[in-house]
Amino acid sequence: MSAAQRLRIKTLSVVLVMVVCANLGDLMLKRGMLQIGAVQISAPGIWHALLSTIHNGTIWLGILFLIGFTFCYMTAVSWADYSYVMPAGAFGYAIQTALAVMILHEAVTTQRWVGVVLIVTGVLLVGQTHPSTTQTKVVGS
Amino acid sequence: MIKVGLMLVFFICCSTGGEIAMTHGMKQVGEPERLRPMALLRFIGKAVANGWVWFAIPLLGASFYSLLILLSWAPLSVVIPASAFNYVVGTFGAKYLLKEQVSSKRWMGVVMVCVGVTLVLFTGKN
Numbered sequence: 678m679s680a681a682q683r684l685r686i687k688t689l690s691v692v693l694v695m696v697v698c699a700n701l702g703d704l705m706l707k708r709g710m711l712q713i714g715a716v717q718i719s720a721p722g723i724w725h726a727l728l729s730t731i732h733n734g735t736i737w738l739g740i741l742f743l744i745g746f747t748f749c750y751m752t753a754v755s756w757a758d759y760s761y762v763m764p765a766g767a768f769g770y771a772i773q774t775a776l777a778v779m780i781l782h783e784a785v786t787t788q789r790w791v792g793v794v795l796i797v798t799g800v801l802l803v804g805q806t807h808p809s810t811t812q813t814k815v816v817g818s
Numbered sequence: 819m820i821k822v823g824l825m826l827v828f829f830i831c832c833s834t835g836g837e838i839a840m841t842h843g844m845k846q847v848g849e850p851e852r853l854r855p856m857a858l859l860r861f862i863g864k865a866v867a868n869g870w871v872w873f874a875i876p877l878l879g880a881s882f883y884s885l886l887i888l889l890s891w892a893p894l895s896v897v898i899p900a901s902a903f904n905y906v907v908g909t910f911g912a913k914y915l916l917k918e919q920v921s922s923k924r925w926m927g928v929v930m931v932c933v934g935v936t937l938v939l940f941t942g943k944n
Contacts, residue, residue: 707889716890718821730886743882751840751865756849759841760912760920764905764931770938792937799930802923810919814848 681807688757688808689765695749696769698742705739757808764803771796822892829884833904836877838911843870845916902935 678686712733716726730736753762771793778785847868850861865871888897909928912918920928 754841755844758918760909760918764928767931792934795930795934799927802927806924
C-alpha cells in the first residue's frame, strides 16, 4: 500500500469516528434544547438558559460526544487539509438518511435523496484529492 | 427576522474563524507519531500549550451557543442551510488564510456538499 493510500485511509477513518460523534452530539443537543424551551434574549433569559443547559443531562451527554468529535477533528487537521476534512465530514448527513430509512422506516422525499446523492458525490470528489497540500510535522520527532 | 440574520452572521464568523484558527494551531502542533496512548498524551499536551488552539476555543464556544440560540429561535430549515454555507466560507478561509491548494475538483465537491446538505435538511422540516 502506498503512503498516499495509507494517508487517505487514516484520514477517512478518523473522519468516520468524527462524524458518528458529531451526529450523536447534535441529536442530544437538540433533545436537550427541546426540554429547555426557547431562549429569551435578555440578560436574565440568557442566564436562565445557561443554568438550564448546565443542569440538563442530555446536553452534557451531547457535549461528551462533541468532545469526542473535537478530539477527532483536531487529530485529523493536524495532518490533513481543513478543506478536505470539513466537506468529508458532511458524509454524516447521508448516513443519517440511510439510518432513517433502514431503522426508523421513515419515508424519504425525492428532494432529500437528491441531496444525499449530491453529498456522496461531493465527498467522493473531495476524497479523490490529496488529503494534505501543506507541510505537516510529527509530534515527538 | 433581523435578529435571526444577525445571529446567523455571528454564528458563521465564529464557527469558520474558530475552525481555521484551530487548524492553524494543530498544523503547528503536528500530527501524533502513532495513535497510541503515550503519543496521544504528548499530542494533547502540545495542543493545550498552543496559542492558536486557545484563540479558537472561545470562538467555537461562541459559535456553539449562537447555534443553540438559533435552534431555539428558528426552524432547522432556516438554521441548517445557513450553517451549510460554512463549507464555502471555510474553503475560502482554507485557501487564503491557511494557504491550502484547493483544486477545482475539491471546489466542485465542496459546492455539491453545500447544496446537498441544504436539500437534505430543507425537506419536511418547515
